[in-house]
Amino acid sequence: MKIFRFLIVSLLFLICNTYASHAGVFSFKRDNQITSDTTTFVSPFHDDNERCLKCHGQGKYEYTNETLGRQVKALMCSERIVNREDFYRSNHKSFSCTDCHSSEYVNFPHAGELRMEQKYNCIDCHGGDEKFAQYHFEEIETEYQQSTHFKLEEDGFTCWKCHNPHSYKINIRNKDNLKETISYDNAICLNCHSDFNHFQLLTDREEINIIQKHDWLPNQKAHFANVRCIECHTKINNNIPVAHLIKPKGEAVKLCNECHSKNSILMASLYKFESKAQRRDGFFNGIILNESYVIGANRNEYLNLFSLIIFIGVIGIIGIHIVFRISKNNKNY
């Protein structure tokens, strides 16, 4: 009898373990090795740009007031400050300021009519260019024109509102920098959606309280750190790396099992870059498990089968045990 008891106990232990590993007790996370840019870029226009950055590069600028005949110090408003480090790390780091801005800007005070200057759009430079085909600019443009923000174009909404001309840097999406990508991308939206100063430039609507509007989402903090706004707010498009069609609020993802299920939408959005690894190590959506544990999205087929076998085994052993007990008890009478 002892051997049976031992068997049952050890089997129960095994079952517990199987479920524990299901529940993510065992960590599959990998160390985040951040591959940092070690080479420092030296712009051919460094000196040219300093003509602007001597005023626009920090909070204070100086100029000679010809009338008073002396140097005047003043504060540069924060919106007009261009951070050198960010600029020389951005996609357009090899540019001169005056590639995009009129060269008349070297003069100060800047001429009034420069304010009316027409700015280039992304598509003006990137449209129809083979070199940038992988980014699908044309398709992004089409999606943007169908997005909910497009109606604000007349009030000044452009691609530049999400892609800061002086700091935008495309993110390499891989599992090593996923958390950074998430916070970087969310900051793009929050630049308006948690900063009423920027928001009110484009609409007369009352301030939208993002936290309150999403209070149906349990543990909002964990969610916002692990998914991007665009996961729920854009229409999935398999052709382009980042979907740009932001749907009206009524069409946003609200059902939990859109993510917490085997067919998680995250595989077509956030984890698109490696969705090929779907069944890696026998885990459905194995890649998600590397980064976070999304209840319901990670199931292991082998573990499922294994626990079923164990379950049947245990029932069998208990059955045999009972039969022996009954027959032994019967003999005792």
Ligand code: HEC
């Ligand atoms: C002597 C300091 C100084 C220098 C040099 C300078 N700026 Fe400015 N710039 C300012 C100040 C102050 C403002 C805000 C007041 C204004 O718009 O005139 C400004 C405003 C601007 C604006 C915003 C205009 C708008 O539409 O409101 C742009 C764009 C700009 N500067 C670009 C440049 C570029 C490009 C250069 C270099 C070629 C440059 N600036 C050089 C001080 C300077």
Ligand code: HEC
């Ligand atoms: C790739 C094109 C590009 C380059 C390069 C560029 N800018 Fe700009 N800049 C823009 C655009 C577009 C805007 C208008 C942004 C908007 O509408 O939100 C702008 C706006 C500005 C403004 C006004 C800020 C504001 O929010 O209105 C200043 C000041 C400025 N740029 C300075 C510079 C300086 C200084 C450099 C060089 C270090 C530079 N820019 C390089 C495209 C560029």
Ligand code: HEC
């Ligand atoms: C004035 C022309 C011009 C405008 C406007 C412009 N770009 Fe660019 N962009 C370029 C050029 C040229 C390069 C290549 C720079 C280099 O190789 O150093 C580039 C590089 C890039 C890259 C990196 C490509 C790569 O493979 O390294 C991205 C992403 C990008 N731009 C996105 C945008 C977006 C988004 C906008 C609008 C918000 C925009 N660009 C507006 C000319 C422009």
Ligand code: HEC
């Ligand atoms: C509402 C905000 C928003 C607007 C408007 C917007 N974008 Fe984006 N875009 C994003 C976000 C967020 C990303 C992801 C950034 C990342 O991680 O690199 C992105 C990424 C991109 C990329 C890089 C795609 C890749 O391969 O990773 C390109 C190119 C781009 N946008 C072009 C555009 C163009 C062109 C427009 C205007 C027609 C535009 N965007 C307007 C938010 C926006």
Ligand code: HEC
């Ligand atoms: C898990 C999915 C999900 C995520 C992640 C998410 N949202 Fe939402 N969001 C929704 C849904 C669903 C609604 C509609 C809520 C309603 O109608 O009650 C909504 C509503 C909104 C609205 C409209 C509010 C109104 O009433 O006008 C804005 C703006 C918004 N979200 C912005 C964001 C921003 C910015 C982020 C990222 C920080 C974000 N959302 C992340 C699902 C999401």
Ligand code: HEC
């Ligand atoms: C430059 C500012 C700005 C940025 C950046 C921005 N938004 Fe908005 N967004 C607005 C404004 C303004 C409105 C209100 C539009 C209106 O008047 O109805 C809005 C409305 C919305 C709505 C509600 C649409 C509806 O049906 O009422 C959603 C959802 C939304 N934004 C999501 C996003 C997401 C996701 C991002 C980032 C990818 C983002 N926004 C980035 C300014 C911005």
Ligand code: HEC
């Ligand atoms: C856009 C995809 C998405 C949607 C929609 C979504 N979730 Fe999540 N959820 C996630 C991700 C990713 C995580 C992993 C967070 C982590 O790693 O901590 C998560 C984690 C959780 C957690 C664990 C949080 C914690 O404390 O660590 C709970 C509980 C949860 N979600 C419940 C829900 C419920 C209930 C809904 C529907 C109202 C929902 N989720 C909708 C993506 C989503």
